[in-house]
Amino acid sequence: MKPNFTQKVTNWGNFPVVEKEMRSEDSFKRIKEFVLNHNEVIARGNGRCYGDASLGESMFSTKKLNKFISFDRLNGIIECESGVLLSDVLEISVPQGYFLYVTPGTKFISVGGAIASDVHGKNHHAEGCFSEYVIEFKLMIESGEIIICSREENADKFWATIGGMGLTGIILTVKFKLKNIESAYIRQESIKAENLDEIFRLFEESDSWTYTVAWIDCLQKGKNIGRSILMRGEHAFQHELPQNVSKNPLRLKKKFEPTVPFYFPGFVLNSLTVKIFNLLYYKKQSKKEVKSFIDYETFFYPLDFVKDWNKIYGRNGFIQYQMMIPKNKGKEGIKKILETIANSGNGSFLAVLKLYGKENPQAYNSFPFEGYSLALDFKVNSKLKKLVEQLDTIVEEFDGRIYLTKDSMSKSSLTNYLKNVQSSKFVSLQHKRIINNNS
Numbered sequence: 001m002k003p004n005f006t007q008k009v010t011n012w013g014n015f016p017v018v019e020k021e022m023r024s025e026d027s028f029k030r031i032k033e034f035v036l037n038h039n040e041v042i043a044r045g046n047g048r049c050y051g052d053a054s055l056g057e058s059m060f061s062t063k064k065l066n067k068f069i070s071f072d073r074l075n076g077i078i079e080c081e082s083g084v085l086l087s088d089v090l091e092i093s094v095p096q097g098y099f100l101y102v103t104p105g106t107k108f109i110s111v112g113g114a115i116a117s118d119v120h121g122k123n124h125h126a127e128g129c130f131s132e133y134v135i136e137f138k139l140m141i142e143s144g145e146i147i148i149c150s151r152e153e154n155a156d157k158f159w160a161t162i163g164g165m166g167l168t169g170i171i172l173t174v175k176f177k178l179k180n181i182e183s184a185y186i187r188q189e190s191i192k193a194e195n196l197d198e199i200f201r202l203f204e205e206s207d208s209w210t211y212t213v214a215w216i217d218c219l220q221k222g223k224n225i226g227r228s229i230l231m232r233g234e235h236a237f238q239h240e241l242p243q244n245v246s247k248n249p250l251r252l253k254k255k256f257e258p259t260v261p262f263y264f265p266g267f268v269l270n271s272l273t274v275k276i277f278n279l280l281y282y283k284k285q286s287k288k289e290v291k292s293f294i295d296y297e298t299f300f301y302p303l304d305f306v307k308d309w310n311k312i313y314g315r316n317g318f319i320q321y322q323m324m325i326p327k328n329k330g331k332e333g334i335k336k337i338l339e340t341i342a343n344s345g346n347g348s349f350l351a352v353l354k355l356y357g358k359e360n361p362q363a364y365n366s367f368p369f370e371g372y373s374l375a376l377d378f379k380v381n382s383k384l385k386k387l388v389e390q391l392d393t394i395v396e397e398f399d400g401r402i403y404l405t406k407d408s409m410s411k412s413s414l415t416n417y418l419k420n421v422q423s424s425k426f427v428s429l430q431h432k433r434i435i436n437n438n439s
């Protein structure tokens, strides 16, 4: 009897859920057999995209592609299989004085997923996307052949795969560069902004900082709209550090990691609890400006601290709505988005505002371009579809776009910026949805 590999699969938002075949293999020969024996395949990393991007008819999970191949400690160049997580990379590289050039807000994503979404971090304005530091990768294409892709070799496939959402094939191994650091700490300044004018001014003034990001209270209205806290940071040099950590600057103490043990009942997170959370978050910093040294985990990955935090949204799940608006229309567009959310009563527990730098024109499938982006979490409920439609209309009006790796229900015109990825073999649920909505 043939083994049954069908199972329930979902991504970080727990929405949507599919019951389809998922397999993982560690030999390239067996991966080829899987690709050739299935009509529709999509690669899957660690399922940290929020929506339906790594769901499909037959999913190939890279969980077993988890080996390091080499680490050139002199030049900070690492080569590993595509299922290796960024957390694994940091574990071996930080004690050696190396950090990721670009990291998203969670370290629990795979290196393959980092390329397929061409992820960005708090330093896009200064250091661009993940792809800037990728030297080459091996890609399994439709025929099962493995090709090397770099800026010189198979450059067309290289650029189509960057931000290509798994639609060009399966990334098997990746070689990429790391950056030098002297310590595992960040020199941080966090500044309160009373409204949108102030936070936009602070972003522009903080342009010379490598890392900037703002948490924004999306339930404020009127003169308080845009109330937020800007965090800006730099990797700390050893000589700057407080004495208690300067002796061992590249090591962090193990922390207690709480877990959300079960799905919260649907009523726990409502507009009142979201309001209280946002108020407490703003009030917890009593001074206008606070300077501190914090470890890199607290600075880059505050959400990773609570394992399975996505369960607080309940069994119906949640979506993350992340959109981007060109810089010259940023303030007006973001204001309209915030007003719409505040009036909808469908508050976002977490809302993050970022300023992005210029796009890399070669990486045409990457999401970021010069402008402002807002990322918002919304619990899935009966009012959500209408809110997403309203937000989509505003994003369209301001010539914006939606980040595919977070999306599961937006207008296809806002997500349809992918080029050169047509394949009858590598197909995701998301791509089908976008194509169907278009036809």
Ligand SMILES: Cc1cc2nc3c(=O)[nH]c(=O)nc-3n(C[C@H](O)[C@H](O)[C@H](O)COP(=O)(O)OP(=O)(O)OC[C@H]3O[C@@H](n4cnc5c(N)ncnc54)[C@H](O)[C@@H]3O)c2cc1C
Pocket (backbone or CB within 6 Å): 011, 012, 042, 043, 044, 045, 046, 047, 048, 049, 050, 053, 054, 062, 082, 083, 103, 104, 105, 106, 108, 109, 110, 111, 112, 113, 114, 116, 117, 118, 119, 120, 121, 164, 165, 166, 167, 169, 170, 171, 172, 303, 405, 406, 428
């Ligand atoms: C808490 C949190 C914070 C986040 N913050 C950010 C952020 O700041 N910036 C940002 O850019 N993103 C952010 N993300 C999104 C996340 O970085 C991306 O969705 C990332 O691609 C997830 O990688 P994964 O390994 O989990 O891949 P999956 O979620 O499994 O897949 C994501 C996409 O990559 C493709 N893929 C995965 N592996 C391969 C492979 N080997 N070959 C080909 N295609 C592949 C899949 O087909 C799919 O299209 C965040 C996510 C979470 C949960």
